[in-house]
Amino acid sequence: MEASIQEVARLTGTTSRTLRHYDAIGLLEPSRVGDNGYRWYDDQSLVRLQRILLLRRLGLGLPDIRRVLEREQDETVALRHHLDWLRSEQRRLERQAASVERTITARENGGPLMAEDMFDGFDHTQHKEEVERRWGADAYATSDAWWRGMTDAERAEWKATTARLATEWGAAAAAGADPASDVAQELAARHVAWLGSIPGTPGHGSTPVKDYVVGLAEMYVADPRFAENYGGEQGATFVRDALHEYAARHL
Numbered sequence: 001m002e003a004s005i006q007e008v009a010r011l012t013g014t015t016s017r018t019l020r021h022y023d024a025i026g027l028l029e030p031s032r033v034g035d036n037g038y039r040w041y042d043d044q045s046l047v048r049l050q051r052i053l054l055l056r057r058l059g060l061g062l063p064d065i066r067r068v069l070e071r072e073q074d075e076t077v078a079l080r081h082h083l084d085w086l087r088s089e090q091r092r093l094e095r096q097a098a099s100v101e102r103t104i105t106a107r108e109n110g111g112p113l114m115a116e117d118m119f120d121g122f123d124h125t126q127h128k129e130e131v132e133r134r135w136g137a138d139a140y141a142t143s144d145a146w147w148r149g150m151t152d153a154e155r156a157e158w159k160a161t162t163a164r165l166a167t168e169w170g171a172a173a174a175a176g177a178d179p180a181s182d183v184a185q186e187l188a189a190r191h192v193a194w195l196g197s198i199p200g201t202p203g204h205g206s207t208p209v210k211d212y213v214v215g216l217a218e219m220y221v222a223d224p225r226f227a228e229n230y231g232g233e234q235g236a237t238f239v240r241d242a243l244h245e246y247a248a249r250h251l
Helices: 005-012 016-024 043-057 062-071 075-109 128-135 137-148 152-174 182-196 210-222 224-230 233-250
Strands: 002-004 039-042
Touching (some): 005 016, 016 039, 152 182, 182 210, 182 233, 210 224
Antiparallel strands (some): 002 039
């Protein structure tokens, strides 16, 4: 298969100018340039462009995309990473859509609104035993009281913040970011700050305790319930390694 620059622009929703820019910065070269100056793209070029567009949708800048593509030579493996992340996002969005649909149905039919349905995906009691065993009953009781004292709107905002953080972790992992990279460490800093904002956690209100952050990071990989939040074991491993690196540097 070979497509002209105009065909590629039409199929991808981008512009010929953007494709020429990608060529100019060495990100995506055409497979050949005709005598008339037209650029043509073969299968290999199109697969590379697909990866570029996926990484752009994940929020990466062009310099970061170039580094990712240079580091990951096996395109099939890289695409599988993307696919794992996309499927994780698909499952999360399906749950959100079903939750909103149930809310709409309840509003239209005059039925009761069930918080368990409205906020599907964040059950703050599901890890009670782990929390009490690792950090004590007081830690769980304090965080539980904080959660139950929230309004529905506050819980919704907290859940949205949590989901955004998980999504960005998954995107960075799917993009092949290094756990020690600036991108991963910025996420780790936000994650640690997020942990420290929860009453009852070790170091709440200041800097979370190093052992707490490191131990929790290990749980993300060891417990499939945690790992699912980051796209599975591979994504959770990336989060763990990034948090370990952050803890070693700053905690």
